[in-house]
Amino acid sequence: MSGKQEITFEEGIGKLEQIVRELEQKEVSLxxxxxxxxxxxxxxxxxxxxxxxxxxxxxxxxxxxGGELEVRPADFAVEG
Known part of the structure; x- marks a missing residue:
């Protein structure tokens, strides 16, 4: 799918919901x-x-x- 980099997370979730609805239709060919x-x-x-x-x-x-609060970038391990 071209242009995926421009798709927001919310748009992606919406597209996934649309795909699920289409797959649930009985008349979809294999x-x-x-x-x-x-x-x-x-x-x-x-x-x-x-x-x-x-x-x-x-x-x-x-x-x-020293007990003060400081903001640091998160450093999470990425799986996969």
Whole structure:
């Protein structure tokens, strides 16, 4: 799917909901169902990538050595 980088998380979730609705229709051909499934998997991967990126950008408020609060970039391990 071209242009995935421009799709927001919310748009991706909306697209996934649309794909699920289409797959639930009984008159979908096997070929169309496979294409929809493939597109859905790609969209899930895209949305996961957006979540990973957002997680890395989060900042956490931590207590420093002197008891003061300091803001530092989050350093989460990314699986996958």
């Amino acid at each position: 070929e169309d169902a496979l294409n929809l499934f493939r597109e859905g998997i790609e969209m899930v991967q895209h949305c996961n990538g957006l979540l990973d990126h957002a997680e890395k950008q989060m900042e956490i408020l931590l207590e420093g050595p």
